[in-house]
Amino acid sequence: MKSEQPLPQSLPDVVDLLNAIPHGIALLDNQLCIVAMNRILEAMTGFTAAEAVGIYADYILRTSLSSNDLICRQVLAEGGSNSREGNIINRARLRIPVHCTITRIEKDEQPTGVMVVLEDMSVLQAAKQEGLSSEGRAEIIGHSRQMEAIFEMMAVLARTDASVLITGETGTGKDKIAEQLHHSSQRVRRPFIKVNCGALPEALLESELFGHVKGAFTGALRDSAGKFRLADKGTLFLTEIGDLSLPLQVKLLSVLDDREFFPIGSSQKVKVDVRVIAATHRSLRQEVQRGRFREDLYYRLNVLHLHIPPLREREGDVRLLLEHFIRQFSRALGRNIKEISPEALRVLLDYPYPGNVRELRNIVEYGVNLCHGEQIQLDDLPRYMFKPVEPLRQEPGAEGFAQPGSSLRESAPMPPLSAWEEMERSEILNALRRSGGSKKEAARLLGWGRTTLWRKIKKYGLNKT
Amino acid sequence: MKILVTIRGNFVSPRFDLTGEVMVVSCYNRKLLEEPRSIILSEFSAEQLCDLALKENVGIVVCGGIEEQHYRFLTWKKIKVIDSVIGPYPTVIQLVAEGALQAGTILPGTTSCGITE
Numbered sequence: 095m096k097s098e099q100p101l102p103q104s105l106p107d108v109v110d111l112l113n114a115i116p117h118g119i120a121l122l123d124n125q126l127c128i129v130a131m132n133r134i135l136e137a138m139t140g141f142t143a144a145e146a147v148g149i150y151a152d153y154i155l156r157t158s159l160s161s162n163d164l165i166c167r168q169v170l171a172e173g174g175s176n177s178r179e180g181n182i183i184n185r186a187r188l189r190i191p192v193h194c195t196i197t198r199i200e201k202d203e204q205p206t207g208v209m210v211v212l213e214d215m216s217v218l219q220a221a222k223q224e225g226l227s228s229e230g231r232a233e234i235i236g237h238s239r240q241m242e243a244i245f246e247m248m249a250v251l252a253r254t255d256a257s258v259l260i261t262g263e264t265g266t267g268k269d270k271i272a273e274q275l276h277h278s279s280q281r282v283r284r285p286f287i288k289v290n291c292g293a294l295p296e297a298l299l300e301s302e303l304f305g306h307v308k309g310a311f312t313g314a315l316r317d318s319a320g321k322f323r324l325a326d327k328g329t330l331f332l333t334e335i336g337d338l339s340l341p342l343q344v345k346l347l348s349v350l351d352d353r354e355f356f357p358i359g360s361s362q363k364v365k366v367d368v369r370v371i372a373a374t375h376r377s378l379r380q381e382v383q384r385g386r387f388r389e390d391l392y393y394r395l396n397v398l399h400l401h402i403p404p405l406r407e408r409e410g411d412v413r414l415l416l417e418h419f420i421r422q423f424s425r426a427l428g429r430n431i432k433e434i435s436p437e438a439l440r441v442l443l444d445y446p447y448p449g450n451v452r453e454l455r456n457i458v459e460y461g462v463n464l465c466h467g468e469q470i471q472l473d474d475l476p477r478y479m480f481k482p483v484e485p486l487r488q489e490p491g492a493e494g495f496a497q498p499g500s501s502l503r504e505s506a507p508m509p510p511l512s513a514w515e516e517m518e519r520s521e522i523l524n525a526l527r528r529s530g531g532s533k534k535e536a537a538r539l540l541g542w543g544r545t546t547l548w549r550k551i552k553k554y555g556l557n558k559t
Numbered sequence: 560m561k562i563l564v565t566i567r568g569n570f571v572s573p574r575f576d577l578t579g580e581v582m583v584v585s586c587y588n589r590k591l592l593e594e595p596r597s598i599i600l601s602e603f604s605a606e607q608l609c610d611l612a613l614k615e616n617v618g619i620v621v622c623g624g625i626e627e628q629h630y631r632f633l634t635w636k637k638i639k640v641i642d643s644v645i646g647p648y649p650t651v652i653q654l655v656a657e658g659a660l661q662a663g664t665i666l667p668g669t670t671s672c673g674i675t676e
Contacts, residue, residue, distance in 0.1 A: 127670050140643075149669050153645045156573045156624040163672060183574055183624035185643050185663065 105130055109143075116463045118192075118212035122151050124205060126166050138192075138212060140185025155210065156183050159194055169196045170208055182212065191215040217426045234270055235418050238408040244271070244400065251398055252278035257350065259335075259395045260373040262402030265452030268373040269333060271402065276329040281369060284328030287321045292337035300342055301358055304349075310359025320357060322349065322366050329369045335395065336376035336387065347391045370395070405450040407546065412443055415451060419458035420470070431462055434470045441472065445479055446514040482514070519554045522547065526556075561585050561617040562655050564595075565608070566648045568673030575625035575642075576605035582648055583615055586656040595652060605629045612638055621651055621660065645669050 109130050112119045118135030120128055128146045131154075136142055139154055146154045152163050158180040159165055169176050175197035181189050193213040199206050236244075251258055252275055260268045269288070276286040294302055301311075305320025321330060332338075338346065349355045354365045372395045381387035405412060416434065424431045434442065438461075447453050457476060464474040521540065529535035537547040551557050562585075564571060565578040572578040584595040600607060605625075609632055612620055619639045633640050644651060646666025654660035 125670065126672075145665055149645060149665065150671055150673075152672065153570070153573045153623065153669050158574070158577065183576070183626055185624075187625055187627040187630050187642070189626050 116460065118214070120146075120151060120155065120210045120212075121199070121207060122166065122210060123207045124170060126151050126163055126170070126208070128154055129207065135212060138184060138190060138214060139182065151210065155212070157181070157192070157194060157212075166196055166208055166210070169198050170205055173198045173200075173205070179215070191219050217423075234267055234274060235415055236408055236411045237414055238403075238411045240403040240408050241411060244402065247400055248275060248278070251275055251400065254398065255279075255369055256397040257369070257395050258371045258398045258400060259378070260371065260400045260402065261378070262373075262375065263404045263448075263450055264375050265447075265450030266402040266404060267451055268375075268402060269331070271400065272329075272331045272333075272371045272373060275371060276331070276369075279329070279369070281328050285325050286329045286331065287325040288331040288333060289321050290333050291342075292334035296339045296342060299338075300345070303342075304345065304355055304357050305364075306358035307360045310357075314359070318357075322355065322368055323357075323364060325368045326366045327368075329371060332370060332372045334374055335372040336374035336378060336381055338387075340386075340388065343388045343391045347388065347394055350391075350394050405447045405454065407542070412447070412454065415454055416442060416458060419455050420462065423459050423462040427462055429462055429465070430468055431465055431470060432468045434461075435472065438470050438472045438475055441475060441479060515554070518550065519556070522550055522554065522556060560587070560619065561615060562619045562621065562652060563612050563615060563617040564648050564651060564655075565620075565622040566597075566673075569647050569649075570669055570673035571621060571623050571644045571646060571648055571651055573623040575608060575622040575629060577603045578608060578622070579603060581608070581611065582652065583617065584652055584656075589657050591652070591656055595649075609633060609636075612636075619655055621655055 108121070109132065112121075112130070112132035113134075115132065116134060118132065118138045120131040120135055123129050127148055128143075128151050131139075131143045131146055139146075139156070141154050151166070159178050165176050165178065175195060177193065177195045179191070180194055181191045183189050191214075193215050195211040195213070197209045197211070199209055234241075234245075236242075248271065258272075258275060260271055262268050272288075273286060276282065289299075289303060291299060297311075301314075301318060301320070303321050305318045305323055306314050308314055308317050332346075345355065349366070350370060353367065354363050356363055378387055378392050378396070382389050382392050405415075416439075420431055420434070423429070442457070445457075449456075457479065460476050461470045461474040465471070522536070525536035525539045526533070529539060533547055533551075534544060537544045540547060542550075561583060564582045564584075565575055566572055566580050566582055567578070572580075579600055581598050581600070582595040583598060585592045598611065600611070606629075609629060612633060613636060617638060619641060620633055621641045621644055623642070623644060625640065625642045630640050630642065641655065641660055641662050641664075643663045644660065644665075646664065646669055650666055651660060651664075654664070
């Protein structure tokens with residue numbers, strides 16, 4: 095039975111469009127039945143669109159994400175999108191690892207269904223198993239001055255046992271750096287446990303971190319050790335620490351100070367020896383100022399601080415990463431791609447990469463998939479790269495590191511931006527204006543080194559005006 | 560002949576390894592000999608489900624998506640597996656009893672999660 099509200103007006107056109115995208119995509123109506131699916135998804139699942147249309151999506155997609163399609167229902171009810179790692183079992187009885195993204199479709203601000211995008215991760219996982227992605231520091235690629243400084247700092251941090259706070263924009267590789275810190279430390283033979291503080295509601299996260307005893311709350315059918323106990327003698331990596339609720343921040347602070355805690359519902363204290371590494375894309379200092387993050391916890395975590403620079407500030411690294419990913423995907427996908435055409439390379443080098451290394455990797459994967467010859471051409475790059483980059487919409491107060499010095503924008507409204515360079519130029523001018531012409535102060539406001547600022551001033555000809 | 564159907568609510572469950580409940584029924588001469596018996600599993604586990612099929616001495620397993628290794632294990636144990644079936648389980652059981660169900664069959668009416676809230 096199909097939905098009463100057809101999703102798009104011209105479904106065949108939409109399906110044609112979906113067929114051009116190199117991921118499996120299904121459009122579901124608001125009953126979560128399939129309205130359309132592209133050819134890639136047909137190949138992935140083994141079901142044709144004609145067979146699948148009208149059937150409840152879970153019976154066709156067979157994902158491991160959650161029974162009863164809780165995530166789809168949640169996205170449909172609350173909006174936004176949700177991404178998870180999981181797998182599907184197709185008609186050929188193959189288990190395929192996938193990265194699943196579920197997004198709500200709206201018409202006139204009313205939900206009309208959801209779009210499910212399934213990205214086949216088997217190539218990447220196989221590449222990892224074959225050791226194509228090399229271990230250790232080599233996995234974090236960068237020869238820029240900024241990254242060399244990070245590597246030097248990492249060598250020092252690995253020798254200590256203090257808490258580390260890693261900050262940086264999304265896609266800069268905070269997780270990899272945390273993992274590498276663990277592998278280089280004395281705790282390497284002990285567990286490395288990662289917890290995403292933003293992925294779970296407060297009550298669940300508390301139980302996930304500190305564990306519970308049987309009967310502590312409805313549904314607590316058995317004892318749970320909690321991640322702190324699982325990471326005993328090892329490293330606990332708390333990613334998106336900026337999303338941690340205030341009551342949990344208090345409990346975390348107490349654990350960090352005393353190295354002991356009470357699991358939920360238990361009267362017995364548990365002692366642990368855990369090194370905590372925390373990461374966030376937010377500016378914790380600003381979160382502290384806004385009263386959303388406890389100052390004492392901030393200072394407790396910020397014993398050692400590592401800030402990963404965004405890709406656009408890492409000179410020369412884009413080219414290095416491009417070469418690395420082309421080699422990696424060519425080998426993994428069985429292609430013989432040797433280089434990038436000069437025109438495409440110019441676009442790739444000029445692009446600001448707001449999604450950093452993750453975005454660059456996806457762009458290369460897209461290019462390698464679409465490329466027919468031995469050279470990636472301009473046509474093999476995603477279309478969105480040719481449009482001016484709009485600044486990412488940020489939730490109020492969730493100001494991260496995306497636009498250094500963006501606090502300046504609050505006092506000096508920016509003109510409509512047409513290109514990244516124009517925005518960067520305006521940022522520099524604003525900073526210089528605020529610092530009364532002092533380049534040292536302007537560089538500090540922008541979060542750059544003085545030489546970077548000087549180079550950019552020269553690049554935009556601001557020294558002549 | 561004993562039949563085991565992995566279910567979720569009213570339908571055959573989408574995945575063998577994520578099944579929480581099965582229906583077991585005996586049939587003879589194309590007729591059901593008893594009311595289907597429900598067994599709730601203590602956890603999601605394809606291995607546990609394979610063990611159950613052996614313990615119950617079933618001859619046919621009907622399921623949705625199943626991995627090759629579990630499919631091979633069951634067929635090696637002389638259990639016929641009819642997989643990739645989508646549809647309401649009462650109809651499915653009837654079709655199996657009549658010998659009319661094939662792997663990959665999609666029956667009409669699978670338009671909801673299957674579990675009535």
